[in-house]
Amino acid sequence: MAEILLEGLSKRFGTEEVLAPLDLTIAEGSFVVVVGPSGCGKTTLLRLIAGLEEVSSGRVLIDGRDVTHTAAAARGLAMVFQSHALYPHMNVRENIGFPLKMAGRPAPEIAARVQAVASQLGLGDCLARKPCQLSGGERQRVAIGRALVRAPAAFLLDEPLSSLDAELRARMRLELARLHRALRTTMLLVTHDQIEAMTLAEQIVVLNAGRVEQTGAPLALYHAPCNRFVAGFLGSPTMNFIEGPEAERQGAHALGIRPEHLRVTRAQGLWPGRVDVIEALGAESFLHLSSGQGRLVARLDGSADLRPGETVWLTPAPAHLHRFDAAGRALPQRPG
Numbered sequence: 632m633a634e635i636l637l638e639g640l641s642k643r644f645g646t647e648e649v650l651a652p653l654d655l656t657i658a659e660g661s662f663v664v665v666v667g668p669s670g671c672g673k674t675t676l677l678r679l680i681a682g683l684e685e686v687s688s689g690r691v692l693i694d695g696r697d698v699t700h701t702a703a704a705a706r707g708l709a710m711v712f713q714s715h716a717l718y719p720h721m722n723v724r725e726n727i728g729f730p731l732k733m734a735g736r737p738a739p740e741i742a743a744r745v746q747a748v749a750s751q752l753g754l755g756d757c758l759a760r761k762p763c764q765l766s767g768g769e770r771q772r773v774a775i776g777r778a779l780v781r782a783p784a785a786f787l788l789d790e791p792l793s794s795l796d797a798e799l800r801a802r803m804r805l806e807l808a809r810l811h812r813a814l815r816t817t818m819l820l821v822t823h824d825q826i827e828a829m830t831l832a833e834q835i836v837v838l839n840a841g842r843v844e845q846t847g848a849p850l851a852l853y854h855a856p857c858n859r860f861v862a863g864f865l866g867s868p869t870m871n872f873i874e875g876p877e878a879e880r881q882g883a884h885a886l887g888i889r890p891e892h893l894r895v896t897r898a899q900g901l902w903p904g905r906v907d908v909i910e911a912l913g914a915e916s917f918l919h920l921s922s923g924q925g926r927l928v929a930r931l932d933g934s935a936d937l938r939p940g941e942t943v944w945l946t947p948a949p950a951h952l953h954r955f956d957a958a959g960r961a962l963p964q965r966p967g
């Protein structure tokens with residue numbers, strides 16, 4: 632287990648700055664998720680930490696040791712990639728044991744370590760199988776096992792779930808969370824999937840165009856985003872944004888209200904609206920509405936007793952109304 636400290640870490644490719652200098656502490660044993668849109672620099676950040684890319688400035692410290700110019704293999708970190716890249720001709724036992732074999736460890740030690748890791752990951756019954764005889768989730772666990780067998784100080788995971796289908800991804804999310812709880816090894820995962828970030832992270836780092844927008848606990852960011860980018864990036868369906876006279880009346884350039892905080896009633900409320908489409912999912916429904924404030928989405932528990940075309944009233948919950956200035960920065964909540 633290790634603490635990873637980044638100090639003023641930055642990266643330029645030629646004249647293009649893909650990561651502005653960033654400071655970040657990844658506490659020992661924690662699960663940190665870096666989330667951001669495609670091309671924002673997530674993979675580059677992992678590669679800098681892993682030692683697969685030279686930094687342009689700044690330092691990487693692992694447990695207080697400056698490893699900025701240390702070779703990747705000597706950093707004691709394990710990187711797990713999107714493509715699990717198992718050796719197809721080797722069985723699970725050989726795949727997991729491969730790094731120890733390469734390191735010239737004696738056969739009895741390899742056998743014992745592989746056995747221990749496989750039972751930790753619930754792979755004890757699959758040791759003789761080849762990758763093509765495994766499910767996607769099992770393959771993923773073998774890839775993690777191969778990293779785990781070297782007892783890494785920390786795991787760096789680059790979109791490890793993105794090649795899986797939706798159902799398996801949801802299952803593997805849970806498995807990763809369980810695994811982290813069992814191992815308590817420091818994990819840094821990068822993803823463009825905000826649901827993965829919200830459900831896995833103890834701490835989220837929102838990255839946008841090479842800059843850290845905000846860092847914090849998932850729900851802290853969800854409820855108190857520091858700007859419009861973070862507000863719009865976290866949450867699904869996304870936050871409703873309202874500009875124009877209504878926002879100005881409330882002393883802001885834009886208002887933000889999440890779908891679950893927009894009340895829909897037949898009795899008079901704040902803004903009139905019309906139901907365009909209802910997405911009924913059973914446990915919840917999403918109402919797509921037209922109003923003088925633009926198109927809005929509201930979330931209701933259960934099914935809605937409403938029909939498309941119906942006129943309704945919309946009222947945002949005042950305690951959950953976000954206000955943003957013209958630069959997109961969050962303004963303080965209005966008292967009352």
Ligand SMILES: Nc1ncnc2c1ncn2[C@@H]1O[C@H](COP(=O)(O)OP(=O)(O)OP(=O)(O)O)[C@@H](O)[C@H]1O
Binds near residue numbers: 670672675676823
């Ligand atoms: N070796 C390189 N040379 C030049 N530019 C690069 C190189 N590697 C990455 N980039 C650029 O740096 C930026 C960040 O890339 P990076 O792969 O870190 O983004 P990402 O957030 O991981 O994206 P994605 O989610 O699509 O994988 C991109 O604009 C990319 O084109």
